[in-house]
Amino acid sequence: MTGNIGKVVSINGNLVSVEFDGSVSMNEICLVKVGETSLKSEVIRIRGNVAQIQVYEMTDGIKCGDEVEFTGDMLSADLGPGLLGQIYDGLQNPLPVLAEQAGWFLERGNYADGLDNEKKWEFTPTSKVGDVVRAGEHIGTVPEGAFVHKIFVPFYLLGTYTVKSIVEKGEYNVKETVAVLTDERGRDISVAMSFKWPVKRAIKCYSERLAPVETMETKVRLIDSFFPVAKGGTYCTPGPFGAGKTVLQHTTSKYADVDIVIIAACGERAGEVVETLTEFPELTDPKTGRSLMERTIIICNTSSMPVASREASVYTSVTLAEYYRQMGLNVLLLADSTSRWAQALREMSGRLEEIPGEEAFPAYLESYIAAFYERAGYVRLPDGSTGSVTIGGTVSPAGGNFEEPVTQATLKVVGAFHGLSRERSDARKYPAIDPLISWSKYRSVIDSKKSEYCKSILRHGDEIGSMMKVVGEEGTTLSDYTTYLKSEMLDAVYLQQNSFDLVDANSGTMRQRYVTDKLIYILGSDYSVANKDDARSFINRMRQKFIDWNYTEFQSDAFKKAESEIDALYSEGNGKLSARAESLLKDGE
Structure with missing residues (x-):
């Protein structure tokens, strides 16, 4: 905490204007005090000594003069062992933990750590005293399910570091110090098994970005043979309501030739999110014969939740995907649906009184969508191995109209387009991908x-x-x-x-x-x-x-x-x- 305190001067929905005296930075996290409750918020615009913040919770009860505490930190994700199999909201609060604390209906201002700080993990050091390491290189491993989870030098450390000390093989929790590194100036830095990383900053601790050429098998004939997706590539699946987007996602996540699946249910209807939460633990992974949840992370924000957290869920999910890519794994991120995220941007843009673009979406919509999809990629890591993040985004255009701004902005940046048609879904032709309008820039599994x-x-x-x-x-x-x-x-x-x-x-x-x-x-x-x-x-x-x-x-x-x-x-x-x-x-x- 910086000790920087501001006060509320106006409220417009979940957009709150705060007057401050000290220094405030863009995308900084702050806490709005409402009685005994603190509501997490993010600075999205600064004008003079007034910061406009979007509140991640319902703003009932906030009044002018309420205190706002600026933390000095950006919205960050906890990265470390224990992420797989979790169900989070957009702010990386584990929903099962919150349910134990608050019951079926979550209270606002209730937050929890993204990782279990008490659970012990069997740490095996891979570095020794005197080794020179950089950010993104691993110093040890822990077993996490079927995977070997690498413990990294935190991504935010710049330059080279010398390992001063490292613990013996044994069981430690994610907050305990496992190594001490010395920087070029002789300062000591303690490293634990977990660390935080700002979700809106891409993780770039790789040696080289490669062109996505290897096909990601989905086992769906229509996709693999005619409209393929490459590992590290991007694709979108626009379609009207009821065209089979969710079932296609389930099939893809179950059979796709990837190591880890991350599902970002951002702004979907509560019924569809509940369906995902109840069905996924029951799906069997054909590779291992065990539950598919063991290699899956679900991040969900329903359409009934505050719109600001939809945007957070998109960035949190892609940050977790990049983290596992750094281990040399192939990750598939399924974002359902990017239209709801764009609608959240439109709502906030309207409250900021920005000049609207087509259909009242913000003029910078294309830049935001492009920046999200560009975080996919096939990369070579410092140890010579490769990893990938493949992003598949579903789009829900009103009435199946592919000419609307979100679909058009998405088509400009993705490498494959799987257009679902109402005509095919009504005829029960599943998957309802229309072969006459779909396309792909990637290599097919057939000639x-x-x-x-x-x-x-x-x-x-x-x-x-x-x-x-x-x-x-x-x-x-x-x-x-x-x-x-x-x-x-x-x-x-x-x-x-x-x-x-x-x-x-x-x-x-x-x-x-x-x-x-x-x-x-x-x-x-x-x-x-x-x-x-x-x-x-x-x-x-x-x-x-x-x-x-x-x-x-x-x-x-x-x-x-x-x-x-x-x-x-x-x-x-x-x-x-x-x-x-x-x-x-x-x-x-």
Whole structure:
């Protein structure tokens, strides 16, 4: 605490103006005194000797003349062992701890430490006396679940330090000193297993930032094959209410090829947040067979909570992701939903009486969104290992309108766009990602030419489908109608996926490549069909064979039997492979 005291001069919702005498810095945390309660707040604008602060709690009862104490610290996250499996609010208060203190309904002004200060961790030193270390290098390790949690030289220490002393292997809590470092001027600095870091500052204790090239497998065929995401990349999933964003997030977090998943539920409806909190502990991690929560952190602020804490939850979650990236781990951050965060910015901008941009969002909205997504990345660490933070943000545009400012600002900075459509979700085509409007800049798990060939079938089929709505089935040629049926088959057997089936939901890279080749072989062939009824009957039978094939374990006896039935049906239709499909399959061998 700095001992700097101000007093409230005006209140406008959760924006409070405070008059002060000493020095105050931007983004400094302060405490508004309301009786015996202290409400955590953040300085967001300073004009002369008046600071405007956003209060992270309800402002009922605050009156002019109330004391405000400036702490001198920025909003910071506690970094150390014990983060995994936790459920936090946007200010990193562990919600189960607050529930024990206050019951079902949390009282304002009630805060708790982000880490358990009493729990003992088995510390193993990796540095010795005399070693020279820098910020971001580790001096020891502790086991945390299935991971080796590295204990770092705090990120805020500049320059080089010499290890003066370090404790023996043993059990210590996160506040106990485990090492003493000496700086270049001979000053001693005590280091514990935990430290604080300002959430609005990116952690940059890495050697090099690399281009994201390695595909992050999600086991979702539509994403991995056609609109892939790279480790260290960014993607967004805009879509209307009820289009399946939450289920897609659950599937991604369960099967994605990452070490740690962080979910930031910023401003979602309370019902959806409760669903996440109740379902995630019950989800089984297919890698370990244990609870998915053991490698997950949930940070939640519902839409009924004060808007300022929505912004805090976004920054807190990405700070925790960067911290685990520093250990050489691959982290996936799912932000749901960035639209609610943008609405919080709009509300605060209005109270600050700033000049509004499009749809009353602040003019700097694009900069804020870009700064958030730019904290993703694939990096090389000082010890030569690599780590990544992949950010996937869902956007909830009103009425599914992708032209609104938040979606457009997001599209400018992300590397992949998975647009969910109301039409597909209403038709129960899940995942409801529209293949005709989605795109990705990253490398697919299948050959790009094969991916483009499948997309061309979908586009051509959609054009024929639109034409059939006007002229009817009778007005189309047999060739066009067959192409339309093939595009519908590709959609049904490859793009659509059952998230609740253990086999179909978990479609690995080898299986996707194998099935894609088989599909190109089937869809790239011409068949001996006399009329449209025969074509419909044949393609529908083939489609059902493929759907049954999707539910069999890859390369199992059932898988091979289902494939032989597909081959038999192909022979029955006298299939003849086209030259283009044949060249594609030869190139891929």
